[in-house]
Amino acid sequence: MNLVRILFSYLVQFVLGLRYRVRVGGTADAIKQPGPYLILPSHPAYMDPPNVIAHLWRTFRMRPMLLETNFESPILAPLAWLLRAIKVPETEKASAEARQRAAQSVQEVITALKAGDNVVLWPSGTLSRNGKDSLGAARTAADVLKAVPEATLVLVRTRGLWGSSFSWAYAKKPRLVPMLFRGIRQLFANLILFSPRRRVAMRLESFAAKDRPEPTREKLNPWLEAWYNADGGEQPTFVPYHFLFGPRTIEFPPPVQGADLDVSKVKPQTIEMVKEIVEQQLKRPLTPEENKAETTFAQLGLDSLEGMEIALQVEQRSGFSSDLVPTGLGQLWALADGLLDSGPPKPAPKEWFAPPSDTRPLEILGETVAEAFVNRVGANRREIAAADDLAGAVTYEKLFVGATAMAARFRDLPGDNVGLLLPASVAADLAFLGLHLANKLPVALNWTTGPANLEHAAKLMKLSRVVTSKKFIDRTQIEVPGTQFVFLEDVRATMGKFELLRRLLGLRFLSGFAKRKALGGVNTDPQRPAVVLFTSGSEKAPKAVPLTHANIIADMRGATPPQELTRADSVLGFLPMFHSFGLTIAGLFPLLAGAKVVHHPDPTDASSLARKAAAYKPTIIISTPTFVGFILNRCKPGDLDSLRLIVVGAEKCPDDIFRRVKELAPHASVLEGYGVTECAPCVAVNPVSKVKHGTIGKPLPNVTVCVVDLESGEKLPPNKMGLLLVSGPTVFPGYIGYEGESPFRDLDGVRWYVTGDLAALDDDGYIVFHGRLKRFLKAGGEMISLPALEEPLARMFPATDDGPRVAVEGIERDGGRLIVLFTTEEIALRDANAALQKEGFRGVMRLDEVRKVDAIPVLGTGKTDYKVLRAKLTEAKP
Known part of the structure; x- marks a missing residue:
C-alpha cells in the first residue's frame, strides 16, 4: 500500500501542478529532528491540504486529520481510506455526538503519534478569514502535544493561495464541491496544459519540545499565530482563470468582519x-x-x-x-430568545405545487385512522401528501409504502403500546401510521416534562419500546427510563429496495389487494384508543389521555365547515406530536382529509419557519399564538402572502398578533379557537365567515357546551361567567390509571367534561374566555404546572415551624408569562433554575425571577396563600 500511496502522491502532484506551481523550503532542516512528527500547516484555502499532503507525503508519510463531511461522497471516500485519514466530524452544528466524536478523533491522533506514525492536522480548524491564521481558543494542538511531548512539531506556512476561489478572499465562504467542478471545467477550457499557474510557497520549520512553549492553548496558540503571520499575513493574489480570456486583475472586497447582530430585542x-x-x-x-x-x-x-x-x-x-x-x-x-437565524430551508420541490385533482371540501374517508389513511391513499395515490427538508415531497403511495414497511417491523415489538418520541416530520407521520397498521397503540411522549414524568408515562402505559430518531436523541439527550429506543434509522436500514419496489408495484397494479392486506389484522373498532397523550394540571404526575378513533375523526369532521377547508389548502405544521393540537389538527388532519402538509421539526426556529412559508406558500398555519408571534418577528414582507387562514389556539391570542398579521399576512384571517387535550382537542373556533374578535369562537357543529355556576352547578344564561363544560363525540372516555376526582359531571341526563376553565356564552353562542381555575399557566401552548416547579425547591428548602420557605406563583401577561419563586432564603435565580434543570425540566419549565420575602403568606390551615402572591404579581403587571 505504501507503493500505491507513493504513486498516488505523484499523480495528485501532477494534477495539481496543472494549476499550482509549488515550492517547498526547509524540508531538509525539518527532518534533522527525530520523529514522530506532528505537522501543523496554516490554512489559507481549501486547496492547501491537498497540496501539503501531495508535496510532503513522500517525506513524512503522515496520516492526515480531515473533515469527514468532505469525504462522504463515493468518489472521495476511497481517498480518506487510502490516506488512512483520521476523520473529524463537523462542529458547526450543535450535537452531543459530534462533540464526543471530535474528542475521539483527537485521541486517535495521540494514539497514532505514540505508535510512531506522523500526523498532519490544521490547528485553526477553520479557513483564514482575512489572510491571517487565527487559532483563538482552539485546543487540539495543545492537547496533542501535552499527551505526546516527545513528538517533533513541524510548522508549515503556505503563501500564494489566499485570493483563490477556494479561499474567503471574496468575503464569502467558498463552496468546495461547486468550486471543484468549476475548476475541472476551467482546466478543460485551458486545454489542460495551458492553465495559468498560481505560485505557491511552503516554508517548513521544526521544533523540539525545548524549543516551543508549554502545551497549553493560552501559550501555544499565540506562538503559532505569530509564526504563521510572521510576515504580517498576505494580500490576496489573483490568477487569471484562462490563458487567453477573462479578467487579468480583480479588486478584492474588504476582509470579512464579524457579522452584525441586532440584539436590541434581547430581554x-x-x-x-x-x-x-x-x-x-x-x-x-x-x-x-x-x-x-x-x-x-x-x-x-x-x-x-x-x-x-x-x-x-x-x-x-x-x-x-x-x-x-x-x-x-x-x-x-x-x-x-429565538432570534438567531438558521441556515435557509431547502427550496420547495416543484411537485409540491402540482394542483390537486379536485378542490372539494376536506373529507375523512373512514371511521378509524388506519381506514381513513388507506382509503385516502386509494383516492389520491399519486398526489403529494406531506413534505419536509429531509424527505422532500412525498406522495400518498410513498407514504403507504413506507408505513406498511414499518408496520411489518413494528408488529414484532413487544406489548400493545409503543412510545413515540419524534418532532413534526414525515418520519413522524410514517411511524404513527406504521404503528396503527401494526395494530399498536401509539403513546406520544412529551420530552419537555423531564425524565421523572417520562418514566411515569412509561410505567403507566407499560412501555418497553419507544420509536425515535438517533439524530433527535443526539440533539436533545432525552432518556425514557425503563424503555429501549427503536431508532427509525435502524428500521429503515432493514428495508431493501426490492421490498419497497414490491410494495409500490402491489399498490399500483393490485390496489384492492394491497389495501385489504394493509388493514388485515387491524382492529376496526372506532371506540378503541387511537393515541395516548399526556396532560399536566396542578398534580405532580401527568394524566394519560386516551383519544379514541371516534374522538379524533369527529373532531376533524367538525373542524372542516367553520374553517371552509378544501383540498386546495396546504398546511405548515410544526407543533410536535405530543401536543394534541399538533397531532390531530396540524399534522394528522391534512393527511387523512386530503390536504398537503409541510413539516418543520422545531417550532422555535422562527427564521426557518418564515422562510419555509415563503418557499412552500402554504394557505394555512395551525399553531399557538406564541409560535405565530415568533414567525411574525422573523418574517419579511411577502413571506406570508400565501396564507388565507392562521388558526390559533391552546392559549389566549394577544391583540398584537391580530394587528401584525394584518401587516405581514394581508390575505389571512386569524381564527382564534379553544381546545383541550381531553376533547381531541378542538372545542370551538371562530368561523371564517363571521369572526368575532374577543371570543374563542363557536362550538364545532357536533360539539355542545354549557356554562354552569361554580357553586350550584346550575346552567347559567348568556353573558354570565361560570365553569365551562363540554359534551359530544370528541370527548375522551376517561383517564388511564387515574384515581382522582372524575373529570365528568352528569347534567340533564348528559355526561359533560369539566374543563376547569372559566367562560361565558354571548348572545350569539360564542365563547368568551375568562381564565383558569387550576394552578397552571400556558406558554407556547404547553401547560406549565406551578406545583411541579415548586416541588423540587420545596424539597431543598422544606417548611419549618415558621411556615413554608418557598412558593412558586405566576401570571400570564401580554408580553409573556412571569413565573416567580418567592422565598425567605438567599437563592440565586441561576441556582434555582439549575436545580430544576437537574430534575429534568426543560424549555418553558423554568423560573423568570426570584423574590426575597420576609415570610410566605399562609391561609388559616397553614397552606400557602397563592392568591396573595398572585396579587403581588398582578400589581407589578405592566
Missing part, C-alpha cells in the same frame, strides 16, 4: 441566563467588559467544542434551537 433576563451558563463553563465570573454582544468564545478562552456545549445548554434551558453553533455572546443571546 435582560435572557442576557443574565446566558451569563450564568457561560460562567459555569468558565468557572469564573464574566467581567462587565466581557459580557458584551461582540465578545467571542475565543476571547473568553473557549474552543468550538466548549462553545457547542454551552449552546446545547442554552437550547435546553430556553427551549429554542438553531442549526448553527453560536461563536459569541451576542449570538447566544439571540439563540436564547
